[in-house]
Amino acid sequence: MPNKINLFSFLISFVFIFSLGSANNVAFANEEHGAAEHTSKKFNAGKLIMEHVSDEHGWHILTLGEGTEHEKHITLPLPIIIYSQTKGLVVFSSSNFVNHETHHAQAYEGYSLEEQKIVSEDAAEVFYDLSITKNIFALFISLALMLIVFISVANTYKRNPGVAPKGLQSFIEPLIVFLRDEVVKPSIGNKYHKYLPFLLTLFFFIFFNNLLGLIPILPGGANVTGNIAVTMVLALTVFGITLFSAKKDFWIHIVNTPGVPWWLKFPIPLMPIIELMGLISKPLVLCLRLFANITAGHIIALAFFSLIFIFGEMSAGVGYGVSIVSVAFTIFMNFLELLVAFLQAYVFTLLASLYFGSALEEHHHEEAHH
Amino acid sequence: MSTLMMLLQEVANTAVAKAGAGIGAGIAALGAGMGIGRIGGSALESIARQPDAQGDIRSNMIVAAALVEGAAFFAIVVCLLILFI
Numbered sequence: 001m002p003n004k005i006n007l008f009s010f011l012i013s014f015v016f017i018f019s020l021g022s023a024n025n026v027a028f029a030n031e032e033h034g035a036a037e038h039t040s041k042k043f044n045a046g047k048l049i050m051e052h053v054s055d056e057h058g059w060h061i062l063t064l065g066e067g068t069e070h071e072k073h074i075t076l077p078l079p080i081i082i083y084s085q086t087k088g089l090v091v092f093s094s095s096n097f098v099n100h101e102t103h104h105a106q107a108y109e110g111y112s113l114e115e116q117k118i119v120s121e122d123a124a125e126v127f128y129d130l131s132i133t134k135n136i137f138a139l140f141i142s143l144a145l146m147l148i149v150f151i152s153v154a155n156t157y158k159r160n161p162g163v164a165p166k167g168l169q170s171f172i173e174p175l176i177v178f179l180r181d182e183v184v185k186p187s188i189g190n191k192y193h194k195y196l197p198f199l200l201t202l203f204f205f206i207f208f209n210n211l212l213g214l215i216p217i218l219p220g221g222a223n224v225t226g227n228i229a230v231t232m233v234l235a236l237t238v239f240g241i242t243l244f245s246a247k248k249d250f251w252i253h254i255v256n257t258p259g260v261p262w263w264l265k266f267p268i269p270l271m272p273i274i275e276l277m278g279l280i281s282k283p284l285v286l287c288l289r290l291f292a293n294i295t296a297g298h299i300i301a302l303a304f305f306s307l308i309f310i311f312g313e314m315s316a317g318v319g320y321g322v323s324i325v326s327v328a329f330t331i332f333m334n335f336l337e338l339l340v341a342f343l344q345a346y347v348f349t350l351l352a353s354l355y356f357g358s359a360l361e362e363h364h365h366e367e368a369h370h
Numbered sequence: 371m372s373t374l375m376m377l378l379q380e381v382a383n384t385a386v387a388k389a390g391a392g393i394g395a396g397i398a399a400l401g402a403g404m405g406i407g408r409i410g411g412s413a414l415e416s417i418a419r420q421p422d423a424q425g426d427i428r429s430n431m432i433v434a435a436a437l438v439e440g441a442a443f444f445a446i447v448v449c450l451l452i453l454f455i
Binding site: 050182285288289291292293296343344346347350 | 429432433436437439440443444446447454
């Protein structure tokens with residue numbers, strides 16, 4: 001009897017609170033429609049998160065006076081480069097896609113921007129979008145940063161050989177020595193110095209791009225390593241180097257795995273199929289792991305921030321209250337993401353060196369099989 | 371009864387897909403939690419048995435945790451694909 005009453009009261013209170021919540025939304029919506037002409041944009045958390053995590057054709061920095069009539073978007077315009085079969089090379093700035101008087105999107109030279117995709121007015125036109133987008137510009141920025149850091153460190157070593165490191169060197173040297181001695185040398189063995197430059201570049205590329213993605217404003221804030229095209233290229237490069245440096249034993253182990261009974265190989269080549277699937281799945285997993293980790297981290301941090309605005313729509317007081325909790329959670333998430341930034345770069349490099357090592361391995365056919 | 375069936379069939383495509391995505395993501399988190407919990411537990415045990423192998427054990431634990439999380443992220447990506455594509 002008491003259980004029934006508890007369940008009943010729980011259901012009643014649930015329905016009551018639920019209807020309260022939805023009644024709130026309805027009242028709010030009515031107020032919106034009754035209000036003036038200006039479009040009061042309800043905060044759309046999903047759209048905000050997707051905008052921050054994906055690529056775009058101009059670099060949007062700030063919006064001043066959001067929601068009022070004097071909304072001002074501060075954007076860094078990036079070049080749109082289109083190669084069309086009919087018109088040839090077309091280059092213009094992405095600020096041409098926004099009409100500066102009415103602040104609405106407009107078409108330019110027969111192209112328009114819809115949902116960050118370039119659409120041609122002529123539906124049959126074949127064109128290639130080679131624009132410098134936000135991620136590509138961020139790649140240039142991180143490239144410049146890497147060149148500055150490493151060339152200056154290398155010059156310092158060249159000028160003063162044998163001197164104790166100081167300044168930027170003391171940040172970079174422990175990382176390089178750690179990677180060389182703990183990651184590359186044990187995995188690859190004797191020929192490690194041929195692969196060391198690539199693996200070090202890989203590590204620092206992923207690490208710097210992960211860190212830059214955590215900074216909320218220019219020059220950071222572009223989700224480069226969370227772009228699946230970037231991680232796919234990295235994984236395919238590792239795959240290509242593995243295939244090119246693979247010794248004969250590597251291929252023999254795939255087709256004719258030693259120590260496996262013959263009936264798994266002969267009429268139906270089950271073992272070779274499994275080995276081939278493993279060969280292809282390894283770079284695929286490398287690509288997905290980095291992409292999913294970084295993008296998921298950004299989405300969670302943005303979701304915590306959006307909580308403030310979602311609650312702020314209900315009432316300003318609740319918004320301020322939630323902001324304390326939300327900022328605390330976001331700080332915690334940022335620390336976690338710092339760890340993830342380093343860890344994912346380390347795991348990518350470690351797995352790449354393990355794959356190189358396994359491709360270079362010479363199988364010692366010493367034991368006699370009885 | 372038949373109108374109810376028709377109605378359910380109309381709604382079912384999007385609603386059940388979203389429910390499936392949510393449940394899938396939850397199960398992925400469950401799997402990752404269980405896996406990494408086991409890894410952490412055995413790492414702690416082995417550090418207790420031999421404290422001077424701390425560094426080795428710690429790096430191996432982190433590598434294994436990253437690999438297990440990779441599998442969990444596969445599932446998350448599939449759920450995201452259901453929701454957004």
